[in-house]
Amino acid sequence: MNTLLITGVTGFLGGAALEKILNDNQPVNLLLLVRASDRAKGLERVKENMRKFNIRDDKLNALTEDDILLGDLGNPEDFLDDARLNKVTHVLNCAAVASFGNNPLIWKVNVEGTLALAQRMAQVTGLQRFLHVGTAMSCAPEPDSLVAESAEFRENAEHLVEYTHSKSTIERLMREQCPQLPLLIARPSIVVGHTRHGCQPSSSIFWVFSMGLMLQKFMCSMEDRIDVIPVDYCADALLMLLNSQAENGEVVHISAGEENSVKFADIDRGMALALEKAPVGDKYAQVSYETLVKMRRELKDIFGPCNERLMLKAMRLYGAFATLNVRFSNDKLLSMGMRKPPRFTDYIARCVQTTQGLTIPEQMAVDFK
Template structure:
């Protein structure tokens, strides 16, 4: 039986993959790193998060405090002495400060804490695989390209936000300084919503599409493509990578690729259909940031109560990502037997339904914590 340590199980992607493995608990022993003052509190937080994925209560009740490792990557020294770590066979490191804001913990958690944790697991003699979840954007991709997996050699000024720079940095550190670690770097593209539950588990990033199409203008062309996958597809891929052969020391995109990526025009039509509105279509305008800023007097009426400064900052950041018009090659993943991802437009109606009672400001809070 494998003993699988998962970090980030109270988050979006970590929660989704925990749900997958919990359903197969007869084959796996789960150890879950969770923040909290006690195992009981950590278990409660974990169960509350997993419930957002539609997990039945009787399955949630199979989790006990024995599955909980209280700790925080911001303070790895508080849990790395736990003897249970020496029995771990597989690690799924999903934890990170995934904020596009100026969160002071980004470097402390994503780089310093993660590297300390990886160094500790590198000492475990029975460790078979350490899957580190990065981001496809960590490579600072060149615009208008099909991006293949490669090792990183980027500089800070190539990155739009500190988050992607932190992910690039820790990948490089682990690869170069821990050569014996059975490392697999999984780089998801843009993870938005759930195929069945929409944005109930998390509204992360979905609000960007809603905001841009409500405004009728943004920094990309309608014909630009965007590589989006649902969180459950990403979780399935991570589960596959746990036991797939010949993937150690690999870098693998979890992405929509050429066949399942979509254009903003397709998103516009799907969003309109799901909302009962008319597509923006030909009235859409590609604008620069200055032109977006001139619309701020309309934000409250369009988006509901909001902080105009934060909304403008979000538009600037996500606008830069949107106009890259990149697709991330998924051939490595498909060769391992993973089926193609569904298209964002196939399940977008679930995202619309699950967020219809929330304002833009409420939805975007998850990405600017």
């Protein structure tokens, strides 16, 4: 039986992958990297996250303290000597500091710690696959483009945030310093919500759409397209890729692609339908960031108590991504037999339902930790 090491299992994507494994009773030995003071507390952290995915207790009880590897990619030296790593056959590396804020741990975890893990696992004789989860945005895509699946990066590319810069850098370093690693790189596009659980597991990024429509103005146009996938589709794709015959070093997008990406106008109509109200439609205005800054004093009237400075920072960062109008080719994944992804608008009502009662500042906290 294979032994699968999952990092980031207390997060959104790692949790969705474990949800799939537990619900499908997949025959695999698990080793779950978790930050905690002891294995019992580590196990409880995993279970606490899995409850957000509505995992039944009998499924959760299949997890034991023996499945827990205590550690943190911020301090990899504390767990890399664990002998159980020598029995690992597959790695699903979901762990990362995914904050769009200026978190000082971004480089330490996403680059230094991840590289140390890759170097350690490259020494494991029986390792068959090291599946690293990057981000499609790590290539700093050109605006208004369909981005091909390529390991090449534009030199001196300007990254909008340190997070995408770190993800680009670690891909390059693993290729250069771990040539024997059975590396496969998955680059998800924008992961928002879950087709069944909506935003219950995480409200990450969903608030951006709500914010723009509440403002009735943002930096993108209603005709701009956005490449969004649900976390459960992404998790299904990752588990398929773990056992695929993809060549070492290959890059695969997990994305909506040209066909299933959606316009902001589609999102407006989908959210309006879920809320049983009229869409913003013609009342919406595409504006510059400077115009949004001038509205600073109005933000509390629109969103309630909030940190105006953080709200404006969020608008600047996410507005810059929204105006790119990029889609990411998913040809490789579909050619491997993966089903087509759902459109964001297919499950947006569930996201709306599960964020009712939460303010925009409450929802966005997960992305600025």
